[in-house]
Amino acid sequence: MSASVASSRAPATGGFLARFEGFRAQLPGDPDRRAQAADLFRANGLPGGLPGRRAEAWKYTSLRPVAEASFREPLTAIADCAGLLARLPNVGLPRLVFVDGRYRGDLSADGFPAGVSISTFARSPDFGALARPERENMVALNTMLAEDGVRISVADGVDGGTLMLVNLATEQSGRATAFHPRHSIRLASGARLSILEVSLGDGVYLHNPVTELVVAAGAHLSHVRLQDEARTAFHLSTLYADIAEGATYDSFALNLGARLARTEIHARLGGTGATVHLNGAQLLTGSQHADITTVVRHDAPGCASRQTIKNVLSGRSRGVFQGKIEVDRIAQKTDGYQMNQALLLSPDAEIDCKPELEIFADDVKCSHGATVGELDRDQLFYLRARGVPLAQARALLVRAFLTEALDAVTDETIRDALEAAVSRWWESEPL
Amino acid sequence: MLEIKGLTADIGDKTILHGIDLVVPNGEVHAVMGPNGSGKSTLAYVLAGREDYAVTGGTATFDGQDLLTMDPEARAAMGIFLAFQYPVELPGVNNANFLRTALNAQRRLRGEDELDAIKFLKLARAEMKNLAMPDDMLKRNVNVGFSGGEKKRNEVLQMAVLRPKLAILDETDSGLDIDALKIVAEGVNALRGPGFSALVITHYQRLLDHIVPDRVHVLAGGRILRSGGPELALELEANGYAGVVAEAA
Numbered sequence: 001m002s003a004s005v006a007s008s009r010a011p012a013t014g015g016f017l018a019r020f021e022g023f024r025a026q027l028p029g030d031p032d033r034r035a036q037a038a039d040l041f042r043a044n045g046l047p048g049g050l051p052g053r054r055a056e057a058w059k060y061t062s063l064r065p066v067a068e069a070s071f072r073e074p075l076t077a078i079a080d081c082a083g084l085l086a087r088l089p090n091v092g093l094p095r096l097v098f099v100d101g102r103y104r105g106d107l108s109a110d111g112f113p114a115g116v117s118i119s120t121f122a123r124s125p126d127f128g129a130l131a132r133p134e135r136e137n138m139v140a141l142n143t144m145l146a147e148d149g150v151r152i153s154v155a156d157g158v159d160g161g162t163l164m165l166v167n168l169a170t171e172q173s174g175r176a177t178a179f180h181p182r183h184s185i186r187l188a189s190g191a192r193l194s195i196l197e198v199s200l201g202d203g204v205y206l207h208n209p210v211t212e213l214v215v216a217a218g219a220h221l222s223h224v225r226l227q228d229e230a231r232t233a234f235h236l237s238t239l240y241a242d243i244a245e246g247a248t249y250d251s252f253a254l255n256l257g258a259r260l261a262r263t264e265i266h267a268r269l270g271g272t273g274a275t276v277h278l279n280g281a282q283l284l285t286g287s288q289h290a291d292i293t294t295v296v297r298h299d300a301p302g303c304a305s306r307q308t309i310k311n312v313l314s315g316r317s318r319g320v321f322q323g324k325i326e327v328d329r330i331a332q333k334t335d336g337y338q339m340n341q342a343l344l345l346s347p348d349a350e351i352d353c354k355p356e357l358e359i360f361a362d363d364v365k366c367s368h369g370a371t372v373g374e375l376d377r378d379q380l381f382y383l384r385a386r387g388v389p390l391a392q393a394r395a396l397l398v399r400a401f402l403t404e405a406l407d408a409v410t411d412e413t414i415r416d417a418l419e420a421a422v423s424r425w426w427e428s429e430p431l
Numbered sequence: 432m433l434e435i436k437g438l439t440a441d442i443g444d445k446t447i448l449h450g451i452d453l454v455v456p457n458g459e460v461h462a463v464m465g466p467n468g469s470g471k472s473t474l475a476y477v478l479a480g481r482e483d484y485a486v487t488g489g490t491a492t493f494d495g496q497d498l499l500t501m502d503p504e505a506r507a508a509m510g511i512f513l514a515f516q517y518p519v520e521l522p523g524v525n526n527a528n529f530l531r532t533a534l535n536a537q538r539r540l541r542g543e544d545e546l547d548a549i550k551f552l553k554l555a556r557a558e559m560k561n562l563a564m565p566d567d568m569l570k571r572n573v574n575v576g577f578s579g580g581e582k583k584r585n586e587v588l589q590m591a592v593l594r595p596k597l598a599i600l601d602e603t604d605s606g607l608d609i610d611a612l613k614i615v616a617e618g619v620n621a622l623r624g625p626g627f628s629a630l631v632i633t634h635y636q637r638l639l640d641h642i643v644p645d646r647v648h649v650l651a652g653g654r655i656l657r658s659g660g661p662e663l664a665l666e667l668e669a670n671g672y673a674g675v676v677a678e679a680a
Binding site: 388402 | 502508513515532534540
């Protein structure tokens, strides 16, 4: 009895430490950084994995199912990913493909514009300067076990065009796998880049990427993520963005897949007039759980942050939005906006929304809001009075709610790809 | 033919319709006039099938079929059209998609072939031209950011495209300037013929200068108090509703 109590109070680590001990000699990059991360992970374990150890940041999302699963090394050599590749949006973009967390040059394009350089974490391992493993336990786990990831840099004033970053997970019969990609994307002054990032897969796996984005003065990075993981998968992503003077990071996350997903973003507006957009939509059913957590730090005057998150929740699904805006005392003329909207299509669906404002400057404009509701009765009647049957009227209104969210994506090709993903979701999940 | 007999209806625990008797033969346009709060809009909603109202007695049939047991969409498919007093905004749904969805849903319910996008656009553009509506109205979200007049015109566009057998116009004239009023009236008059009838609900006589009714009914306190020819509308305009209401009491 006492032994079981003691073990339930130890950090839940899901067998990851054992894997680290077995593989550490083969892992690329600074061994000291990894050892530090392992110490942090050993001390803190998986966040929210056990009762009594829930950090505030993980109040609504428990990683107990991750702690209870036993994940193993992916066997990429046997992976057949033709079926997965066929499910990618047909957008004709040059792509960089990772399978089970490892770069696959044979499936990736080359021939990017001059000034765009592409490499991998495996080739040039660099943990960067933005990630905070001491604060985010999933990042400690990633730092401990990261093997590969993309490294993109765009030189001064270069327009790098649009590319697709692909993360595929293959089904490995009877094996639950885990991989921890470490991505880094850097735009020099005045550079531009647009990325469509797609994550999809089959089987049971944990996809735990950490991404570092550096957007230098006047640069513009557009980043649209389509998370369409297997319904049996865990997707826990952490992203850090550092946005300099006059630069823009414009992001959108569409969460459709995974049994449990968390999209965590830490964005720092570090130079005057920087802009960040963290928009997103989550479309959940069954017992899916998806969490968008953002921390936007205004560290310079005259910066703008915009966040609109829309949730469509059916079945017993649960959506979470936690949004924190921190305004430093020098960040006068800050313009911060945050909105979380949820459409609950079932009495058993749930949305948890936690806005937090921490403001130390006195001349700022910060607002947040949340709406939760069912479909509008007047709108339903209007459609029915025009001859549209109830089920079709409901579907049309839900699609309309999502269409408004997708309007935040300005690139038409990419928006069409998201619309198509929503349509596919729709065909498989009639409401 | 629309036949209403002894129709009573409540909202919540309040009775609004106290026994309506009304017959609109095919091909005729009837006006229902009455003071505010007399039950005009309730009558329109009950005929269209709004579930917030509980029908407590009486019957309403269209071409012999019992309306009151039908879903709103089935009533629409059999040719009943309600032009809303307050047209509803549908953010994220563009007008073209809305209209085509409605038209094809009705056609499907009637067992007819659906219209493809090209045929539909041809039809919609022709009707918009008649209503002096700019083409970009099709791309805009339904009623979102529309002026009062644009919303009403959009209702008439839907009516023109859906070609109902019975149109119920619920205060379609409110909020219209005289030019818009004429356009709306022309839209209704263009549909007039043996296969079309209309119930024009209005507070004022001025719409009836442009859509001349075959009959005029005065609705007050949830009952039809008087019926007559088009001259009744002029009498109401001159003397107000008080006379009719006092006479009936």
